[in-house]
Amino acid sequence: MTAAPRLTLGPVLFHWPAERLVDFYSRIADEAPVDIVYLGEIVCSKRAPFVEPVLPDIIERLQRGGKTVVLSSRALVMTDRESRMVADQIAAARAMALQVEVNDIGALRELAPDPHVVGPFINVYNESTLAWLARQNATRICLPPELPGDAITLLAAASPVPLEIFSFGRLPLAISARCFHARAHGLHKDSCRYTCGNDPDGRTVHTLDGEAFLAINGTQTMSQTCLDLSGVILDLFARGIGHFRLSPQNMDMVAVAGLYRQLIYGQIGPEEVQDGLSRLANGLTFSNGFIHGREGRAMIAARLGDPH
Numbered sequence: 283m284t285a286a287p288r289l290t291l292g293p294v295l296f297h298w299p300a301e302r303l304v305d306f307y308s309r310i311a312d313e314a315p316v317d318i319v320y321l322g323e324i325v326c327s328k329r330a331p332f333v334e335p336v337l338p339d340i341i342e343r344l345q346r347g348g349k350t351v352v353l354s355s356r357a358l359v360m361t362d363r364e365s366r367m368v369a370d371q372i373a374a375a376r377a378m379a380l381q382v383e384v385n386d387i388g389a390l391r392e393l394a395p396d397p398h399v400v401g402p403f404i405n406v407y408n409e410s411t412l413a414w415l416a417r418q419n420a421t422r423i424c425l426p427p428e429l430p431g432d433a434i435t436l437l438a439a440a441s442p443v444p445l446e447i448f449s450f451g452r453l454p455l456a457i458s459a460r461c462f463h464a465r466a467h468g469l470h471k472d473s474c475r476y477t478c479g480n481d482p483d484g485r486t487v488h489t490l491d492g493e494a495f496l497a498i499n500g501t502q503t504m505s506q507t508c509l510d511l512s513g514v515i516l517d518l519f520a521r522g523i524g525h526f527r528l529s530p531q532n533m534d535m536v537a538v539a540g541l542y543r544q545l546i547y548g549q550i551g552p553e554e555v556q557d558g559l560s561r562l563a564n565g566l567t568f569s570n571g572f573i574h575g576r577e578g579r580a581m582i583a584a585r586l587g588d589p590h
Contacts, residue, residue, distance in 0.1 A: 311347030438522030451529025
């Protein structure tokens, strides 16, 4: 367990314009009370040319603001070109003395034996996997967001390295070779026209009965609801989790980070966080079902271990 809970900001999962990314991270550097910031295009390699040219300036700005920067690798590597992109990213990280977050297990071949972070796209469900990843020189592991609290407790007790929990944002549920955004617009993946950029929070998918069900983000399937673990973060910290990840959404993330920071330092309670998030939500609804062993889209008021 770390001496105090630490807040991290995950990579932007959506296709935001480069100008917006520069402005966003400038404000994060100056105003957001987060300790670690993950950067990089992890969803679609076609978006990378928009992101990579501005990364050096963003990294310098964040470091000047006192943030630790980690470069996040692609979550699904399918082609030789994408493998080369990952290798180039690892080489760039080495040149800048930055750690890499591994989101596809193949990246470990390029990384070994460099210290690195394991991201939430790697399936870590048991103690043996934790131990093996630690032996590969993982310095921190972000657990998959679908794990229930009991499993997290067991993993925290057994982990030889610090653990991180995805704590806020639309949940990344799956990633595919197909582009759902392109298909929704009657386009092919290779000629997608970057339609995902029209939905800075993802595009909601409805059932045949008209019920909001999931969200799509290019090749990624996400939860329709936005995860909020504010009600159980202090419980998770007591169980050995030291890092809590906020995933950027199309809202005031400086304000979101401020609410969570006040929570982990005991200045406000979960109810005040939830009230504040509701005011910032831009129409998103919140959930925390997975941590309670329920369907992910449920919102459970009970603390971990309480009857519900």
